[in-house]
Amino acid sequence: MSNVTRLRHVLPLPADVTVATNALDAAVVKAIAEAKDAGLPQGMIVSILHGHAHAETHRMVVT
Secondary structure, eight states: OOOOOOGGGGGGHHHHHHHHHHHHHHHHHHHHHHHHHHHHHHHHHHHHHHHHHHHHHHHHHOO
16 A cells, blocks of 8 residues: 555645545535435445445555
């Protein structure tokens, strides 16, 4: 995992990273709201988010 940057070493974050982080956060919030409005059970929303987090972590560790 030598390609993973520890944020505490680069604080404050560059503006482009802050913009990307805020955009990601807004997109996740919007997607969750849309899923709730569509009637998806809360447990399914959580499991989908957890699955994606797990998959991304696996990609970071393997590649």
